[in-house]
Amino acid sequence: MSETYVCPYCEAAVDRDYRVQYVIRSCSECGGHGRFVHSTVTAALDSIPEEERPDGWAAQPLDERLLTAVREGLLNARDTQLRNGC
Numbered sequence: 001m002s003e004t005y006v007c008p009y010c011e012a013a014v015d016r017d018y019r020v021q022y023v024i025r026s027c028s029e030c031g032g033h034g035r036f037v038h039s040t041v042t043a044a045l046d047s048i049p050e051e052e053r054p055d056g057w058a059a060q061p062l063d064e065r066l067l068t069a070v071r072e073g074l075l076n077a078r079d080t081q082l083r084n085g086c
């Protein structure tokens with residue numbers, strides 16, 4: 001079963017056959033280099049309520065939002081412990 005990772009800049013999706021929180025690569029669509037975030041984590045970031053989102057959230061690439069969310073404790077453990085999950 002393949003896992004989907006999303007470009008932090010243009011949200012192009014790529015599939016990999018392993019499951020981690022993110023994959024660092026260059027995007028073949030937009031040329032950006034960064035952390036492709038697992039689709040489950042992307043969905044978790046999208047589900048953070050507007051009032052809990054820090055300033056500048058919308059302007060940040062997806063991978064920066066992930067780091068911010070982890071730092072601020074906005075994601076719960078279930079969302080981020082992909083390595084142990086499946």
Ligand SMILES: [Zn+2]
Pocket residue numbers: 007008009010011012027028029030031032
């Ligand atoms: Zn891209």
